[in-house]
Amino acid sequence: MPRQVDQAERREVMSEAVWRVVSERGLERLTLRAVAAAAGCTTGMVTHYFRDKKALLTHARSVMHRRMADRIDALPAHGTARDMLHSVAEQALPLDAERRLETVVWAHFQLSTRIDPDLLHQHTVSHAFWVRRLTGLVRDALPGPEPQDLEWRVQILVACLDGLAINAVTDPGAYPPELQRQVLATQLDLILQPSEGTRAS
Known part of the structure; x- marks a missing residue:
């Protein structure tokens, strides 16, 4: 039986790809095609989860803030x-x-x-x-x-x-x-x- 796709995980992978593209090329060169290449998938796969560059960018930013918040919440209270x-x-x-x-x-x-x-x-x-x-x-x-x-x-x-x-x-x-x-x-x-x-x- 094929493994069920974890949509949240797939979105997170694409968000990480956004970070790499922005870090290496700058925001002005962020495209759906560049994100697809960095994520190792097709442009069609990216557009399946995100309707456009704006949606992709917004989600990537929210994931970044959530990860920082998660790190803080995991800090030991001593x-x-x-x-x-x-x-x-x-x-x-x-x-x-x-x-x-x-x-x-x-x-x-x-x-x-x-x-x-x-x-x-x-x-x-x-x-x-x-x-x-x-x-x-x-x-x-x-x-x-x-x-x-x-x-x-x-x-x-x-x-x-x-x-x-x-x-x-x-x-x-x-x-x-x-x-x-x-x-x-x-x-x-x-x-x-x-x-x-x-x-x-």
């Missing part, structure tokens, strides 16, 4: 609140081959949102979820009562992670994994300082 914040924030840095690929593709997707309202909406939703997750972790890791500038501190962390990730894939020799971790640790020291009103005199 150590201090700061340790957990550090571990979660690291998932946004290109510290290994999987995350380097994700960062390159994410950068291409970011640029595409400027001219595509649907992709912009998808980005806005996923980014808001990421900010909420970090906000909770920063709140837990801060000493004393919640500061009035909590939102500002999280914005600084997000900007640091985004800029560090882009620089690390653009010039990996200048931003090796150990340096990325050191920069993150330094940034956490800065944003987790107690507010002036809560510091001991």
